[in-house]
Amino acid sequence: MTGTLRHRATAEGLGTAALVAVVIGSGIQAAELSPDVGVQLLANSLATVLGLGVLIALLGPVSGAHFNPVVTLAAWFVNRPPLKEVGAYIGAQTAGAIGGAVLANAMFAEPLVAWSTHQRDAPNLLVGEVVATAGLVALIFGLLRSGKENLVPMAVAAFIGSAYWFTSSTSFANPAVTVGRAFTDTFAGIAPSSVAAFIAAQLLGGVVGLVLVAAVFSSPAPSRAKETTP
Numbered sequence: 001m002t003g004t005l006r007h008r009a010t011a012e013g014l015g016t017a018a019l020v021a022v023v024i025g026s027g028i029q030a031a032e033l034s035p036d037v038g039v040q041l042l043a044n045s046l047a048t049v050l051g052l053g054v055l056i057a058l059l060g061p062v063s064g065a066h067f068n069p070v071v072t073l074a075a076w077f078v079n080r081p082p083l084k085e086v087g088a089y090i091g092a093q094t095a096g097a098i099g100g101a102v103l104a105n106a107m108f109a110e111p112l113v114a115w116s117t118h119q120r121d122a123p124n125l126l127v128g129e130v131v132a133t134a135g136l137v138a139l140i141f142g143l144l145r146s147g148k149e150n151l152v153p154m155a156v157a158a159f160i161g162s163a164y165w166f167t168s169s170t171s172f173a174n175p176a177v178t179v180g181r182a183f184t185d186t187f188a189g190i191a192p193s194s195v196a197a198f199i200a201a202q203l204l205g206g207v208v209g210l211v212l213v214a215a216v217f218s219s220p221a222p223s224r225a226k227e228t229t230p
Contacts (some may be wrong), residue, residue, distance in 0.1 A: 005088055008063035013092035013099075015059045016067045020100030020180040021107075022051035027187030028108045040187060045164035053157035060153065068174040069093055070206040074137050077210060090176070097180030105184050116182050116189025120169065121197050128169030129201035130208060135159060136173050137209025138216075145217040175199040 003011075026047030030040040056065040066072045072089045075081070102112050139159050143152055163171030172178050172190070178199055182192045190198065 003062050005085055008085075009088040009092040011059045011063040012066060012089050013096035015055045015063070015065060016093045016096035016176055016180075017100035017103065018055055019048075019052060019067050020097045020177055021104045023048050023177065024101055024104035024181065024184050024186060024188045025107055026051075028104065028110065028184075031187045032108075041164065041170070044188065045161050045170075048164070049157045049161035052160055053153050056153035056156060063089075065153075067093060067096075067176070068136075069176055070133055070137065070174065070202050071140060073203075074141060074206050074210055078141065093176040094179055097176040098183055101180040101183035105186075108186075110184065110186060113183050114185040116185045116191050118185075118189045119191045119194055121191075121194040125169040126197055126201040128167035129172060129198055130205040132163045132167045132169060132171035132173040133202045133205025134208035134212065135163065135205075137206050138212040141210065141213045142217055145213065169198075172198060173202060173205070175202050178202070 023044070027040070027044045030043035034040055034043070055067065059065045064075070066075065066089060069090045072086055072093070076083075076086045104110075105112050105114065136156065136159060139155055140152060143149060143155060160171055160173070163173065172181070175198075178190060178195055181188055181190045182195050183189075
């Protein structure tokens, strides 16, 4: 990674904002173009796959392209960067997610802030979030332990695209994105009352993912190069 902490946090905020704008915007567009829920989900997932892959490739060299507090916390557990970096990343990701939701609403002439009414608190959906987040964390850190970090942009985008379909929750797998999606009462929204349970499931999934990495990959995670901070 390159740049100061300020540059890296800015990249995390912008990347998360763009990701949420892609998720919400493509969901709104899909719902406007087709009444078929399956077609809507297909369009939403394809746009997310393409957008996420591009964002990771673009901003990965700057910040690592976490765009996800669970990934940031897992990276802290593995590499132990200063806690101020963790706080800066998570703050930027959350603010970016909210900004991305407002931007998507604005692009499609929706109210800038409209709390979602999509209840997503059924137990099976929470199981889906544990599975999706565990798979994401295991994939990222498994590739890093294998020395195949060049595959991360394509592999992460592909996993999220597939998890849209094989998990009951459609794979939010990201606390910041979950918060952002509460700000839109559209196809991709989640009711504020469902947010806490989703985030708890995602955090549990992150722990499960790290356990899987430790169980499968025997070599230690490569240490990061020393980073320059302001």
